[in-house]
Amino acid sequence: MRLLYSLIYLIVQVFLFPFEYYKRPKDIRKRWLREKLGAVPDVSVIREGGSVTLEKGSVTLEDGSVTLWVHAVSVGEAIAASSFIKALKERHPSLKIIVSTVTDTGQKVARERLSGLADVIYVPFDMGFIIKRAINRLKPSLFVTVETEMWPNTFRTLKANGIPVVVLNGRISDNSFEGYKKIKFFMKKVIQDVDMFCMQDDIYARRIIELGAKEENVIITGSFKFDIKLSLEKPAWAENLTPPVIVAGSTHKGEEELMVSVFVKLREDFKDLNLIIAPRHPERFDEVESLLKARGVLYVRRSRISGSVSGMVVLLDTIGELSSVYGISDVAVVGGSFIEHGGHNPLEPAYWGKPVVCGPHMENFPFVEEFYSAGAALRADNSNLYDVLKELLSSPEKRQSIGKRAEELLKKNSGAVDRAVRVVEKYLGAV
Numbered sequence: 001m002r003l004l005y006s007l008i009y010l011i012v013q014v015f016l017f018p019f020e021y022y023k024r025p026k027d028i029r030k031r032w033l034r035e036k037l038g039a040v041p042d043v044s045v046i047r048e049g050g051s052v053t054l055e056k057g058s059v060t061l062e063d064g065s066v067t068l069w070v071h072a073v074s075v076g077e078a079i080a081a082s083s084f085i086k087a088l089k090e091r092h093p094s095l096k097i098i099v100s101t102v103t104d105t106g107q108k109v110a111r112e113r114l115s116g117l118a119d120v121i122y123v124p125f126d127m128g129f130i131i132k133r134a135i136n137r138l139k140p141s142l143f144v145t146v147e148t149e150m151w152p153n154t155f156r157t158l159k160a161n162g163i164p165v166v167v168l169n170g171r172i173s174d175n176s177f178e179g180y181k182k183i184k185f186f187m188k189k190v191i192q193d194v195d196m197f198c199m200q201d202d203i204y205a206r207r208i209i210e211l212g213a214k215e216e217n218v219i220i221t222g223s224f225k226f227d228i229k230l231s232l233e234k235p236a237w238a239e240n241l242t243p244p245v246i247v248a249g250s251t252h253k254g255e256e257e258l259m260v261s262v263f264v265k266l267r268e269d270f271k272d273l274n275l276i277i278a279p280r281h282p283e284r285f286d287e288v289e290s291l292l293k294a295r296g297v298l299y300v301r302r303s304r305i306s307g308s309v310s311g312m313v314v315l316l317d318t319i320g321e322l323s324s325v326y327g328i329s330d331v332a333v334v335g336g337s338f339i340e341h342g343g344h345n346p347l348e349p350a351y352w353g354k355p356v357v358c359g360p361h362m363e364n365f366p367f368v369e370e371f372y373s374a375g376a377a378l379r380a381d382n383s384n385l386y387d388v389l390k391e392l393l394s395s396p397e398k399r400q401s402i403g404k405r406a407e408e409l410l411k412k413n414s415g416a417v418d419r420a421v422r423v424v425e426k427y428l429g430a431v
Contacts, residue, residue, distance in 0.1 A: 001186045005152055006127065013125060024104060035122040038133030040098075066428060067096040069140035071123055074106040076345070077146045080169050080224040082113040084146075087417050088424065089117050095428075098138055100124075105282060105319060112320055124154075131157040142427050144168055146224075148176075148197075148208070152186075155193035164427050168420045169224045170199040172207045173342060174363050180211050188212030198423055200416070203366060221423070222416030223367065228351045230323050237302065238328040242272045242310040244393050249322050250280040250344035251335035256288050258338055260295050262386045263313065270393055271311055276302075276325060278316035280335055280344065285317045327352045330399060331392050334358045338382060343368070346377060350406035355392055355399045357385070367413070376405035 024032055034040075068088075072081040078101060085097055099110050100123035110120045124134045131154050143158050145151070148170045155165050172180070180187045191212045198221040199205040205218050246266075248259045256277055263275040279288050285301075292299040292313055299313040302321075316325060326332055332349030336342060337359030346356045346368055356377040362368045371377035380388040392399050 002152060002156070002189070005186070009126060009153075028104075032122050036125050036130075038124045038130040038137070040121045040124065040134050040137050041119065042137045066094075066141045067098060067139055068424070068428070069098045069100065069138060069143045070118070071100045071143070071145040071149060071151075072106060072110065073101060073123075073147075073149050074103040075109050077101075077149070078106045078110040078113070081146045082110070083224055083227050083229060084168065084417050084420055085114060085118055086229075088421050091421065091425075098140070109320055123151075126151045126153045128153045128157045132161070135161055135163070142166065142424065144424065147171055148204075150187070150190055152190045152193075155190060159193045164195040165193060166424065166427060167194055167197045167199075168221075168423075169416070170197050170208065171201075171204045171223075171364075172211075175342075177207050177211075184211060195427070196423060198420055201367070219423070221419040222413065224416050224420070225345055225347050225365075226410055226413040227415065227417040228347055228410065230327075230348065230351055233324065234327045235321060235324055237305050238325065240305055240307060240309050241274050241314070241328065242308065243274075244270060244272070244330040245274045245276060245328055246331050246333060246389065246393075247276045247278070247322075247326055247329035247349070248333040249278045249326065249335050249349070251277055251288075252280055252339055252341055253284070253287075255335055255338050256291055258382055258385065259333065260292065260297060260313065262389060264295075264297060265386055266389060266393065267311060269390065273393070274309055274312055274314060276314045276316055276329070278322045278325065278335070282317075282319055285315065289315055323348045323351075326354060329354050331389060332356050333385075333389075334362070336364075337361050338385075346371065347410055350376070350403075350410045353400075353403040353407040355402035356406060357388055357392070359385075371406060371409060374405055374409055376402060376409045378402065 021029055021033065070081050070085065072078040081099065089095060097118040099114060099118045099120045101107050101110055102123055107120055124130045140163055142164050144166050146169050148167055158165050188211065195217065197208050197213055197218045199208060199218060200223040202220060205220050209215055209218055259275060259277060267273050277288060279285060297313055298311065299315060300309060301315045301317045303317050316322065326349040329349065332354050334343055334346045334356060336344040340361050342364035343358060343362035346358055346365060349356050357380050358368060358377055360381045368377060372379055378388055
């Protein structure tokens with residue numbers, strides 16, 4: 001089965017290669033190709049120091065010669081990994097960390113958030129001989145993947161070279177779980193190459209055990225998403241916006257149309273209302289701008305704001321700014337939840353003590369049910385979103401009450417990063 005997987009994977013990568021290569025800017029194409037083929041920067045370039053003994057528990061973090069390889073596939077995983085990496089580096093400044101991503105946006109976020117803390121590369125293709133080449137150059141003492149990214153050949157090659165594999169902040173969505181169950185006979189072999197699964201909650205822990213993980217190799221550490229540390233500085237350009245402000249974060253196709261329709265209707269009662277739309281994917285900025293033009297609404301791209309903004313739509317056409325933008329909102333609407341995508345992180349607006357409105361599809365974040373029960377978030381759908389937002393905009397007291405409960409619940413569930421750090425320290429022989 002592993003041979004069949006490798007063959008299918010190779011065929012798919014050959015087919016996708018021209019698109020993946022040419023979609024990237026010219027200045028990074030050669031680096032992308034080198035690193036995808038395992039020609040990552042040699043460890044001697046990244047760090048000073050001697051060789052690393054790869055036997056589990058035989059190295060110490062204090063000798064400056066230990067490298068941790070962290071894989072974070074895209075933006076969400078890179079953000080989650082950054083909080084863990086920052087905490088680990090605070091305790092062990094000499095630890096050398098390599099972060100790999102799949103996507104360009106993941107690269108950008110990782111480089112911005114981890115500047116001076118980690119080196120960032122594109123993850124090599126999941127082929128044994130390519131991963132072996134990367135291992136020989138990086139000489140990692142431990143491989144960590146964030147949020148249950150499964151790479152069969154990578155895991156097998158790491159294990160064959162004596163390098164432990166740990167999953168941090170693990171989760172398995174409903175769709176992934178159903179898909180994995182259909183190939184459980186194969187997934188069991190992949191899962192057994194992982195030394196430890198640190199899962200977000202009991203549901204995800206039971207799922208990974210059902211798929212073949214040994215119970216003694218599975219622990220519940222909580223979600224990194226609750227351990228949010230954001231800059232308390234709100235963006236300077238936001239001073240140009242008159243309240244009230246609705247922020248629709250990480251939106252997908254179809255949701256911008258919904259938000260614009262609701263905004264137009266709400267402006268009949270709140271003439272100074274501003275709506276900030278932050279598309280999840282940067283490549284859709286122009287598409288959303290075309291929608292705004294077609295609808296004939298007043299709008300401005302965030303990158304072009306020069307004066308006061310009132311009664312308009314702001315298209316947030318920057319990367320990595322959404323978390324601070326939530327701080328200027330009166331109400332936050334979670335994107336990816338009004339379509340069958342599974343939703344995005346509702347905790348960043350909760351960090352700011354803002355009321356959060358989610359659509360009917362929050363399957364990626366099952367903990368949101370606790371927020372609903374505690375009155376710390378509101379559920380809406382396409383038919384009643386206008387009514388929910390109007391009520392919130394009309395009641396500052398209700399907004400403050402919901403936001404405060406969300407902030408308190410966020411603090412109550414924090415601590416996952418510290419628990420993950422302690423797990424990694426054990427595998428690196430630090431304790």
